[in-house]
Amino acid sequence: MSTGEETRKEPTQQSGPHFEPTARDVRRTERFVAVSFLVGFLATVGLAVAYWYRGNDQALGLALGLATAALGVGVTVWGKYLMPQGPFVQQRHDLPSTSEVRGAYKDSFERGVTVFRRRSVLGKLLGLAAGSLGVVALFPFVRSLGPQPKKALFVTSWRKGSLLVQADGRPVHSDDLEVGGIMTVFPEHDSNAAISQTILIRPSAVPFTTQPGRETWTPKGYVAYSKVCTHAGCPVALYEEQTQQMLCPCHQSVFNILSGAVPVFGPAPRPLPQLALYIDKRGFLRSQGPYNEPVGPGFWERGGGPA
Numbered sequence: 001m002s003t004g005e006e007t008r009k010e011p012t013q014q015s016g017p018h019f020e021p022t023a024r025d026v027r028r029t030e031r032f033v034a035v036s037f038l039v040g041f042l043a044t045v046g047l048a049v050a051y052w053y054r055g056n057d058q059a060l061g062l063a064l065g066l067a068t069a070a071l072g073v074g075v076t077v078w079g080k081y082l083m084p085q086g087p088f089v090q091q092r093h094d095l096p097s098t099s100e101v102r103g104a105y106k107d108s109f110e111r112g113v114t115v116f117r118r119r120s121v122l123g124k125l126l127g128l129a130a131g132s133l134g135v136v137a138l139f140p141f142v143r144s145l146g147p148q149p150k151k152a153l154f155v156t157s158w159r160k161g162s163l164l165v166q167a168d169g170r171p172v173h174s175d176d177l178e179v180g181g182i183m184t185v186f187p188e189h190d191s192n193a194a195i196s197q198t199i200l201i202r203p204s205a206v207p208f209t210t211q212p213g214r215e216t217w218t219p220k221g222y223v224a225y226s227k228v229c230t231h232a233g234c235p236v237a238l239y240e241e242q243t244q245q246m247l248c249p250c251h252q253s254v255f256n257i258l259s260g261a262v263p264v265f266g267p268a269p270r271p272l273p274q275l276a277l278y279i280d281k282r283g284f285l286r287s288q289g290p291y292n293e294p295v296g297p298g299f300w301e302r303g304g305g306p307a
Contacts, residue, residue: 023081030082030122036074037125043067044132051136071129078122156295157190158275164188164200164224164285172285174220177202180241184227187287195295197227198275199236200285201257203244210274211260217276222285224275225261228296229253231268246272 023029047063049055097105164172164185172185177200185200186193204221217223225246229236234250239257245264246255253266261272273295276288 022085026082029077033074033078033082033122034125036070036077037122037129040067040070040074040129041125041132043070044129044136048132048136067129067133071126071133074126074129078126082122156196156291157187157193158196158198158287158290159187160287160289162187162287164198164277164287172200174222174279174283174285177222179203179205179221182239184237185224185285195228197235198224199227199239199246200224201239201246203241203257208258210258214260214274214276216278217274217288219277219279219285222277223257224277224287225255225257225272226275226291226295228272229268230263230270230272230297231266233297236272 043063043066047060047067050059050063165188166172166183166185169188171188172183177183179202182199182201185198187196190196200222201224202220202222204218206221207216207218208221208223209215210217210223225236227235227237229248229250231248231251231253234248236246236248236253236255238247238249239245240247244256244258246257246261247253248255248266248268251267253268254264255261255268255272256264260274263269263271273291273293275291277285278288280286
């Protein structure tokens, strides 16, 4: 029959060796892991430089692949050959433990702490390499979004006296369009601004009033509206002369140009903004000022909108 003393003698120190690294040459393995992390860091720096200066795809792919491979190899070798290996199994004993058992447990625990402490340099190198790769991952949000729009989304280029020009920069004369004619115009010196593009139509040979207070906005029957649909920002480019309506081809919003481009069909929530016009002494069309209401879809209504 076994006694309590015999039961306390059963535990052995078989778990002790599990706390020792499995590498045959610990220092050489540590140096290998350190070099892997340094290579990962340098490759990440190369990736950052190549990305910032718009390097070719081959250079970007090589740098990214080398960085991730070096980090992966370093972490794998560290975990496999330098960290304690399980499984860790300890027998349950009848309490109280003997002084020998408590001493053995203390020795095993301290060996484990030593394993972690002497790898602090590797941990710092891992943080350096992985952290730099994380920083470079933010580059697309900084570099790939192009130049900052600043006020370009809120203010059009139309000003008081802006000359109406076509896409090629040629000024629009009051004799350029026959009744029923249509063209896309821009403000002078900004003939490629998408938010400033305006549709110019001549539905009549004489001035007419689209809304109260706009009696002087349509000289010689010319009327101008923003070409940016108030629904989703698509270009409103189709004109039906018989019905005097403009159509947005994206979602079929229809606007009546004789009544201030009020939407009569489709999802557009509000009229197209109208640009007030006048004819200068040389017969060229100019704007009386900027748009007096937001241009574009609902975003502009909430954010102040371009004018």
